[in-house]
Amino acid sequence: MSKRGTVLHGRAREIVCNVDKYFESEKQRHLGLVQQLRSVSVFPGPGTDRNNITLTREVYEIILETLQNTSRVAERVQIATGINKNTLTRIRHEQRDAQASCSKVTTPKKKPRRKSIVCDNFEITALHNIINSIYTVRKEIPTLKKIFATAKEDLGFPGSRTTLRRILVESLGYRFKKCQSNRLALIQRPNIKAWRAKYLRRIRQNDALGVNKKPVIYLDETWIHAHYTVKKCWQSNTIPGVKKNDSAGRRWIITHAGGENGFIDGALLMFKSKTKTGDYHDEMNGANFTKWINERLIPNLPKNAIIVMDNAPYHSMEASRAPNMNSRKAEMQLWLREKHIAYDECYTKAELYQIIKRHQPPKDYVIDKIFNAHEFEVLRLPPYNCDLNPIEYIWNLIKRRVADKNVRQLESEIERITLEAIASITKEDWVKEINHVKRIEQEYWQREIFEDDDNFRFVINTGESSSEEENSTDSCSEMSGVEVLDSD
Incomplete structure (x- = not known):
């Protein structure tokens, strides 16, 4: 049988x-x-x-x-x-x-597996915002059917409902479980919500100054490879169209900054990666980033500017970092003695760490000190909020223009095509994307005000660890700061 x-x-x-x-x-x-x-x-x-x-x-x-x-x-x-x-x-x-056909019945060939859908940081953040808006704006329970329909319409999501479910579970950390109360809500960690509120308040304060407001400059990094091209094109039996190469090959790392007047002249940094890992963080490290800041960005910035950037590790190097639970006990004791803070020699590491937390000074970032020395203000994006950075949308626009031109997919041409695409970005492009971000900022602000109302009841998970509060790096691909009470 x-x-x-x-x-x-x-x-x-x-x-x-x-x-x-x-x-x-x-x-x-x-x-x-x-x-x-x-x-x-x-x-x-x-x-x-x-x-x-x-x-x-x-x-x-x-x-x-x-x-x-x-x-x-x-x-x-x-x-x-x-x-x-x-x-x-x-x-x-x-x-x-x-x-x-005068042939024989043969063993059927295996169907090729569909290529898995991989969302980048921006798309993952957009999916998170779709779910959040269904809760707080539409006042509905975000079932998988509703999320899928909205993602198809707003983002052009190419996958199936099964693929979307996998992304929600694996990349965003959502889960579908039994309701435990008669009110369902989606909420982020309180420290991240406070961070976002502080960020939005500073942006709104600057915008309120009108013509006297400080210029806001957004900076970020991305990468592109020689085989970056369109996914679909017109083709026939005689004209096959573009042949897509699935091997990404070498990457080109791109670092730039810009604002409502366009890219900062002379600030572009683009170089060929020596690795094939696909992660520009391997080579855009603290030393390279600091060199770019000092040599290319600061000399070309407008005076009295606000610098907006995310919390990548090489953006967040600390001049003097307090010990954490992974530090040696002797390091904890030395830090306390240098700060002239009393402790008992018999204290365990856990007890010493509680004392350190109570006396821990604000983080002293190396990059912030460099900018402050030149009278620039640094404003850091809240974790998991890539959507508040207009340059993320500019990267997307540049890559689309590269894809339109990159027919032959040659490493000898990709740098020229990319530079032409960057040069094609106009002031109007930046203004359009900044206005789009302003609308998102307004939605976030209204949501914060709405959730601040005592009549809005929600559930807060109080089980977060101190390490989570201490190490909230900006990785939009890992939504560890989102707690889901239910989603279907």
Whole structure:
């Protein structure tokens, strides 16, 4: 007996075809015999004429039923071979096609697995915002069906509902579980919400100054590879179109900054990566970033500017960092002595760490000190909020323009095409994306005000660890700061 999912190989499929053919021929032979048998006379007893056959009605009906059963070919083939109806139908189609092409029935080829959908940081943040808006704006429960429909319409999400579910679970950390109260809400860690509120308040304060406001400059890094091209194009049997190379190959790392007046002149840094990991963080480290800040960015910045950046590790190097729970006990004790903070020698590491937390000074970032020395203000984006950085949308626009031109996908051309795409970004492009971010900022601000109302009831998870509060790096691909009470 064949089991569901078992592949019948070429010889086995040929045997099924032979059995099917034999039963079909048997059916054809018996059709005429059945007609003749129906026309004969049935006598109640033995006859004297040797040319006539005398049968009882019981024997006659058994013979007739046996012959008629041969007309149920498909059923007999299934019983004889142990295959199901759908498999037999497919094999019959294959047999007809093989006869038409004068070939044999062969083992079916494996269907190629669909390429998994991988969302970048920006798309993951957008999915998170869709779920959050369904809760707080539409005042509805964000079922998978609603999230999928909105993602298709707003983001052009290319995957299936199963793929979306995988992304929600694996990349965003959502889970579907039984309701524990009559009010469902989605909420982020309180420290991240406070961070976002502080960021938005400073931006709104600067915007309120009108013509006297400080220029806001957004900086970020991205990468591109030689085989970055369109996913779809017009093509026919004679014109195949673009051949997409699935191997990314070498990356080019791009660092730049800009604002409502466009990119900062002279601030572009673009170089070829020496690794193939696909992560620009491997080579855009603290030393390279600091060198870029000092040599290319600061000399070209407008005076009295506000610098907006995320919390990448090389953006957040500390001049003097307080010990954490992973530090050695001797390091904790030394830090406390240098700060002239009293402690008992018999204290455990956990007790020492609690004292350190109570006396821990604000983080002293190296990059912030460099900018402050030149009278620039640094404003850090809240974790998991790449959508508040207009340059993320500019990167997307640049990559689309590269894809439109990168037909041959040659490493010798990708740098030129990318530089042309960057040069094509206008002041109007920046203003458009900044206005888009302003609308998002307004939505966030209204949401914060709404959730600040005492009439808005929600549940807060108070089980977060101190390490989570201490190390909230800006990784939009890991939404560890989001707690889900229910989603369907």
